[in-house]
Amino acid sequence: GENVEQHPSTLSVQEGDSAVIKCTYSDSASNYFPWYKQELGKRPQLIIDIRSNVGEKKDQRIAVTLNKTAKHFSLHITETQPEDSAVYFCAASIRGGGSQGNLIFGKGTKLSVKP
Amino acid sequence: NAGVTQTPKFQVLKTGQSMTLQCAQDMNHNSMYWYRQDPGMGLRLIYYSASEGTTDKGEVPNGYNVSRLNKREFSLRLESAAPSQTSVYFCASSESGGGQPQHFGDGTRLSIL
Numbered sequence: 001g002e003n004v005e006q007h008p009s010t011l012s013v014q015e016g017d018s019a020v021i022k023c024t025y026s027d028s029a030s031n032y033f034p035w036y037k038q039e040l041g042k043r044p045q046l047i048i049d050i051r052s053n054v055g056e057k058k059d060q061r062i063a064v065t066l067n068k069t070a071k072h073f074s075l076h077i078t079e080t081q082p083e084d085s086a087v088y089f090c091a092a093s094i095r096g097g098g099s100q101g102n103l104i105f106g107k108g109t110k111l112s113v114k115p
Numbered sequence: 116n117a118g119v120t121q122t123p124k125f126q127v128l129k130t131g132q133s134m135t136l137q138c139a140q141d142m143n144h145n146s147m148y149w150y151r152q153d154p155g156m157g158l159r160l161i162y163y164s165a166s167e168g169t170t171d172k173g174e175v176p177n178g179y180n181v182s183r184l185n186k187r188e189f190s191l192r193l194e195s196a197a198p199s200q201t202s203v204y205f206c207a208s209s210e211s212g213g214g215q216p217q218h219f220g221d222g223t224r225l226s227i228l
Contacts, residue, residue: 006157043221043222
C-alpha cells in the first residue's frame with residue numbers, strides 16, 4: 001500500500017539553529033502535503049501545507065519545499081525556539097486527495113530545542 | 116467558538132464492552148474524520164464523512180462503526196471492544212471533503228483491559 005516515510009525520528013537542536021524534517025511518499029497521484037505539530041498530550045495542529053502545483057511555501061519561520069519528481073517534501077524551521085519543541089507529522093494525500101482521497105501520515109519527528 | 120469537542124476525554128473498558136465516542140464541531144464544516152493514534156505511529160484514519168449523510172471507510176475501519184448524526188455531530192462506536200483498540204482517538208473536521216483535516220479535537224484516551 002501507499003506509505004509516507006519520515007526522517008529523522010528524533011531531532012535535537014540548539015535554540016536559534018535551523019531544523020529540517022524530510023518525508024518521502026509513494027503515491028505519484030498525491031497532490032496535497034500538510035504538516036502538523038503536536039505538543040505533548042495535546043491535539044495535532046495544522047501548521048503549514050503545500051499543494052503539488054507549488055514548489056515552496058513560507059509562513060514566518062517555517063517553510064515547506066516539495067520535489068514532485070523525487071517524491072519528497074521537507075519542513076524547514078529557522079531560528080528555532082524552545083516552544084517549537086513538539087512532535088511533527090508530515091502527511092500526503094492518496095488517490096488524488098478528492099472525496100475518496102485521504103491522508104497517509106508519517107510516523108513523526110520529535111523535535112527538541114535546547115535553550 | 117469551541118471548535119471540535121470530543122467526549123469523553125478518558126475511558127477504561129473491559130474486553131467485549133461497547134461504547135460510543137462523541138464528536139461535535141461548531142464551525143459549519145462539511146467533512147469530519149475519526150483517527151486513532153498509537154505510540155510510535157502517525158495518525159491512521161478509521162472512518163470519515165465527506166458531507167452530511169455520507170460515511171466511508173478509512174485505513175483501519177475493522178471493529179468500528181460511525182454515524183453522521185447531522186452536520187455537527189459524528190460518532191464512533193466500538194461494538195465489542197478489544198485490547199488492540201487501546202489508543203488515543205481524535206476527531207477532526209474540515210470545510211471540504213478533500214481528506215484534509217484542519218481542526219482536531221483534544222482526543223479520547225481509551226484503554227481496554
